[in-house]
Amino acid sequence: MIENIIETAIPGCFVIKLKDFTDNRGQFIKTFNIEEFINKNLETDFKEEYYSVSGKHVLRGMHFQRKPYDHTKIIFCLSGEVQDVVVDIRQNSPTFGQYVSFDLKAHDGQLIYMPKGTAHGFLSLAADSVLMYKVSSVYAPEYDSGILWNSCGIAWKVTEGLIISERDNKFATLAEMNGHE
Numbered sequence: 762m763i764e765n766i767i768e769t770a771i772p773g774c775f776v777i778k779l780k781d782f783t784d785n786r787g788q789f790i791k792t793f794n795i796e797e798f799i800n801k802n803l804e805t806d807f808k809e810e811y812y813s814v815s816g817k818h819v820l821r822g823m824h825f826q827r828k829p830y831d832h833t834k835i836i837f838c839l840s841g842e843v844q845d846v847v848v849d850i851r852q853n854s855p856t857f858g859q860y861v862s863f864d865l866k867a868h869d870g871q872l873i874y875m876p877k878g879t880a881h882g883f884l885s886l887a888a889d890s891v892l893m894y895k896v897s898s899v900y901a902p903e904y905d906s907g908i909l910w911n912s913c914g915i916a917w918k919v920t921e922g923l924i925i926s927e928r929d930n931k932f933a934t935l936a937e938m939n940g941h942e
Contacts, residue, residue: 763797764870769861771849773876775803776863777835781870790870792837793895803874804833804897812839812893815885819924820917822882823848823932824907831877832898838865841890843883844918850908850938851878858935860915867891880908884917907932 762780769775782789798805815821823846826832836845848860863873865883875881883892910925911917912934 762791762794763801766801769847771847771856771859771861771876771879772854774847774849774861774879775874777872777874779870779872781868788868790868792872792893793835807835807895807897808832808899810893810895812891815841815843815883815890815892816924817885817888817890818919818922819885819890820882820910820929821926822846822907822910822929823880823913824882824905825850825878825880826898826901827904827906830898830901830904832896833877834875834879834881834897835895836865836873836875836881836883837871837893838867838869839891839893840867841885841887842866843885843887843890843892845873845883845892846881846915847873847875848880848882848908848913848915848935849878850880850935854878858913860913862915865892882910884919884923886918908938909934912936 765778767776
């Protein structure tokens, strides 16, 4: 159940605070309810759901899919702690090139809702951080892309000793992208 929706500095990007049911058995959080999403004018037609497991200081990003396979994405932290970042890559957006950063922790009951035309990445701040993703289009390798993680002025919480894939280190900078969102 949605408790609150907080608009961020990037149009269409929201922090969704979920109702948390905690008792002597533990915690229960409903992460998706189609009727609530429809009532809030949020995307409901999700095509894939997956999760990633990342060790401490793993940085993944900044990923997106190009049109026509661009997608709305929802992120939820199941375990650990991450610095989650969204960059607006919509060239006609008033916030093009700007980013928002969130601290996500397991059991905090927060979703990050990202609109089409944004790039996503995160830095794991704990061992075995697990992020759950829900996306509105299927993975299309030929449309899969990204921007270089350090090309947007993001204030990462850790900058030394990062574990980054070769692929993520080879992405073009935001300035070099030139309309490839």
